[in-house]
Amino acid sequence: MDRKNRAVILFSGGLDSTTILYYALQQNYEIFPISYSYEQRHLVELKVAASHCQKLKLTNHRLINIDRSLFQGSALTNNIDVPKNGTRLNEENNIPVTYVPVRNLILLSLAGAYAESNNIDNIFIGVNAVDYSGYPDCRPEFIDSFQKTLNLASKVGQNGQEIKIHTPLISLTKKEIIEMGYKLKVPYELTWSCYDPIYEKSGDIIPCQKCDSCLLREAGFSQTGKKDPLKKINPGILNV
Amino acid sequence: MDRKNRAVILFSGGLDSTTILYYALQQNYEIFPISYSYEQRHLVELKVAASHCQKLKLTNHRLINIDRSLFQGSALTNNIDVPKNGTRLNEENNIPVTYVPVRNLILLSLAGAYAESNNIDNIFIGVNAVDYSGYPDCRPEFIDSFQKTLNLASKVGQNGQEIKIHTPLISLTKKEIIEMGYKLKVPYELTWSCYDPIYEKSGDIIPCQKCDSCLLREAGFSQTGKKDPLKKINPGILNV
Numbered sequence: 001m002d003r004k005n006r007a008v009i010l011f012s013g014g015l016d017s018t019t020i021l022y023y024a025l026q027q028n029y030e031i032f033p034i035s036y037s038y039e040q041r042h043l044v045e046l047k048v049a050a051s052h053c054q055k056l057k058l059t060n061h062r063l064i065n066i067d068r069s070l071f072q073g074s075a076l077t078n079n080i081d082v083p084k085n086g087t088r089l090n091e092e093n094n095i096p097v098t099y100v101p102v103r104n105l106i107l108l109s110l111a112g113a114y115a116e117s118n119n120i121d122n123i124f125i126g127v128n129a130v131d132y133s134g135y136p137d138c139r140p141e142f143i144d145s146f147q148k149t150l151n152l153a154s155k156v157g158q159n160g161q162e163i164k165i166h167t168p169l170i171s172l173t174k175k176e177i178i179e180m181g182y183k184l185k186v187p188y189e190l191t192w193s194c195y196d197p198i199y200e201k202s203g204d205i206i207p208c209q210k211c212d213s214c215l216l217r218e219a220g221f222s223q224t225g226k227k228d229p230l231k232k233i234n235p236g237i238l239n240v
Numbered sequence: 241m242d243r244k245n246r247a248v249i250l251f252s253g254g255l256d257s258t259t260i261l262y263y264a265l266q267q268n269y270e271i272f273p274i275s276y277s278y279e280q281r282h283l284v285e286l287k288v289a290a291s292h293c294q295k296l297k298l299t300n301h302r303l304i305n306i307d308r309s310l311f312q313g314s315a316l317t318n319n320i321d322v323p324k325n326g327t328r329l330n331e332e333n334n335i336p337v338t339y340v341p342v343r344n345l346i347l348l349s350l351a352g353a354y355a356e357s358n359n360i361d362n363i364f365i366g367v368n369a370v371d372y373s374g375y376p377d378c379r380p381e382f383i384d385s386f387q388k389t390l391n392l393a394s395k396v397g398q399n400g401q402e403i404k405i406h407t408p409l410i411s412l413t414k415k416e417i418i419e420m421g422y423k424l425k426v427p428y429e430l431t432w433s434c435y436d437p438i439y440e441k442s443g444d445i446i447p448c449q450k451c452d453s454c455l456l457r458e459a460g461f462s463q464t465g466k467k468d469p470l471k472k473i474n475p476g477i478l479n480v
Contacts, residue, residue, distance in 0.1 A: 067304050070350055072357035095395050101356035102349065105393040109342065109349040110310055116341035117312035137393035145392050149385040153345040153377035155335050 006030045007122035007166070008111045011061075013049030015217055016126035016169055018191045019177055021052065022184040023168055024124050033061045034114060036107055038100075039068040041076050044205050044233055045192040050240040052190065064110055074100045075195070082196040084210035096133050096212060098195055104137035105146065108165065112150045115163050121156070124166045131174035131220060133212050143167055174220030182226075189229035193217045204232040246270045247362035247406070248351045251301075253289030255457055256366035256409055258431045259417055261292065262424040263408055264364050273301045274354060276347055278340075279308040281316050284445050284473055285432040290480040292430065304350055314340045315435070322436040324450035336373050336452060338435055344377035345386065348405065352390045355403050361396070364406045371414035371460060373452050383407055414460030422466075429469035433457045444472040 007029035011017045024031055035049045046063065053061035071077040075097045083097060104127065111123050127138040136142060147165045151157030169177050181188060194207035194214050207214050207230065221228040247269035251257045264271055275289045286303065293301035311317040315337045323337060344367065351363050367378040376382060387405045391397030409417050421428060434447035434454050447454050447470065461468040 062309075064307050064310065065305075067350075069302075070304065070353040070357060095398060099395060101353045101395070102390065102393040103353070105390065106346075106349045106353055109346045110307075113310040113341040113343070113346055117310060136395065136398050139392070142389065142392040145385065145389040149382065149389045150342065150345065152379070152382040152385050153342040155339060155341070155376065158335060158376050 003119045003121045006032065006118070006120040007124055008032045008034055008115050008120055010107055010111055010123070010125045011035050011049050011052075012126075013045040013047070013052065013192050014126070015181070015188065015191045015193050015220075016128055016177060018052060018188075019181040019184065019186050020124050020126045020166075020168055022181065022186045024166075025056070026184055029122065031058055032114070032118065032120060033058050034111055035061070035063050036066055036110070037063060038066040038071060038077060038103075040100075041082070042192065042195055042197055044197050044235065047235045047238055047240055048190055048192045048233060051238045054240055062114070066106060066110075071100050071103070074098065076100050082208075082211050084208070086212070086215065094134060095136065098133060098212060099135050102137060104135075104142070108146055108150070112154065112163060116154050116156060120163075121161065122164050122166060124168070126169050127167050128169045128172065128174075128177065130172060131216050133216070138170075140167070140170055143170070173223075174216055175223035178220050178224050178226070182224075189231070190233075191230060192233060200232075202234075203236045204234050206232045243359040243361045246272065246358070246360040247364055248272045248274055248355050248360055250347055250351055250363070250365045251275050251289050251292075252366075253285040253287070253292065253432050254366070255421070255428065255431045255433050255460075256368055256417060258292060258428075259421040259424065259426050260364050260366045260406075260408055262421065262426045264406075265296070266424055269362065271298055272354070272358065272360060273298055274351055275301070275303050276306055276350070277303060278306040278311060278317060278343075280340075281322070282432065282435055282437055284437050284475065287475045287478055287480055288430055288432045288473060291478045294480055302354070306346060306350075310346075311340050311343070314338060316340050322448075322451050324448070326452070326455065334374060335376065338373060338452060339375050342377060344375075344382070348386055348390070352394065352403060356394050356396060360403075361401065362404050362406060364408070366409050367407050368409045368412065368414075368417065370412060371456050373456070378410075380407070380410055383410070413463075414456055415463035418460050418464050418466070422464075429471070430473075431470060432473060440472075442474070443476045444474045446472045
């Protein structure tokens with residue numbers, strides 16, 4: 001297949017990235033899903049991502065490790081409480097303590113190397129700058145600047161071509177994302193958003209329903225008039 | 241010490257990055273050296289880097305692993321012959337086959353997370369765009385674009401401050417870099433440039449003297465009228 005029809009998908013197993021995976025499949029891209037482990041608090045998302053790829057027979061799903069020690073001061077990677085019920089800002093400014101230092105810059109750079117290495121001209125990322133946590137590396141100005149930088153660094157960029165960063169969700173509300181996903185038949189019962197999973201003795205993992213990510217998700221479903229079909233995840237039953 | 245006086249140094253143990261390490265020390269920065277392992281063909285450079293840090297008592301030297309499989313099609317990370325005696329271009333364009341896909345973008349992004357995590361406002365990288373191999377991610381336009389992108393992604397960039405990328409060597413010839421290094425008393429006998437090390441039974445590792453990096457180094461020393469003091473490296477003797 002032509003390189004213009006191949007796409008790397010940054011795929012965490014969350015609501016947004018699962019929606020873009022299904023979106024890119026519908027657009028007939030040849031899909032190269034990539035997931036990242038950085039010992040994040042919500043590692044269960046990677047089991048969810050693997051399960052989708054298994055069901056969709058995306059056998060080229062890649063898991064890349066990133067040294068967690070690079071990410072300090074974040075509630076997602078350090079021993080810092082995940083804020084609950086909307087008390088989400090840190091003391092210094094209005095960026096939440098769940099912000100992971102320049103994470104999307106790293107995830108996109110690694111995806112850029114993977115794309116350049118495998119003759120892939122497209123990268124999809126499910127960033128959103130409407131119903132989101134206020135992370136600076138989710139905004140359109142960051143994405144635009146990254147795309148320019150990637151193509152200045154890359155070999156393909158020197159040949160008058162480019163690797164394009166696709167952000168189909170960036171200006172949608174959470175409600176609009178979910179409505180788009182339902183049209184694409186995204187199985188939302190198998191998507192993980194919660195930053196602070198609760199581990200039950202049974203092996204079930206359930207969302208806390210109180211962190212910023214759970215609240216944004218709940219508000220989105222509520223506005224669509226639908227119930228969130230996710231109740232729990234059990235990695236043992238997923239069998240990945 | 242103030243964050244404005246702290247600096248991450250991308251330190252490979254090569255001629256250029258060792259020169260900037262000594263340069264940043266002379267400028268009285270508090271130094272945070274970072275080295276990267278991606279199973280590069282010339283892994284010996286990391287032993288050299290560790291040895292400098294040991295001698296200089298830079299106990300916070302960090303080694304970060306990057307998944308080598310992201311880098312395909314390069315003579316430095318794959319089973320592809322390193323070109324010798326100047327036949328260094330690949331077939332597609334004028335970028336050498338030793339080019340590693342968007343490597344500096346990844347190395348700088350990881351350094352950016354480390355800087356943001358540890359309240360460090362400066363990053364030094366020994367890129368050079370004069371006597372160099374023609375890699376796109378060594379050019380000033382890439383560095384400028386990266387700095388802008390990093391600060392759009394970062395928390396510190398939202399506070400009216402910035403992380404600055406320093407490239408003191410970018411417009412110098414190799415001769416000028418070496419002359420600068422001699423003034424800084426850089427021990428060039430302990431710097432590694434060769435892409436294709438030769439491993440001797442004795443444990444000595446010697447430069448091939450034929451790859452592009454060896455040729456650029458040799459020409460630089462020759463133009464200064466000095467002899468390259470590097471003969472060999474023996475990791476056993478380095479004791480790191």
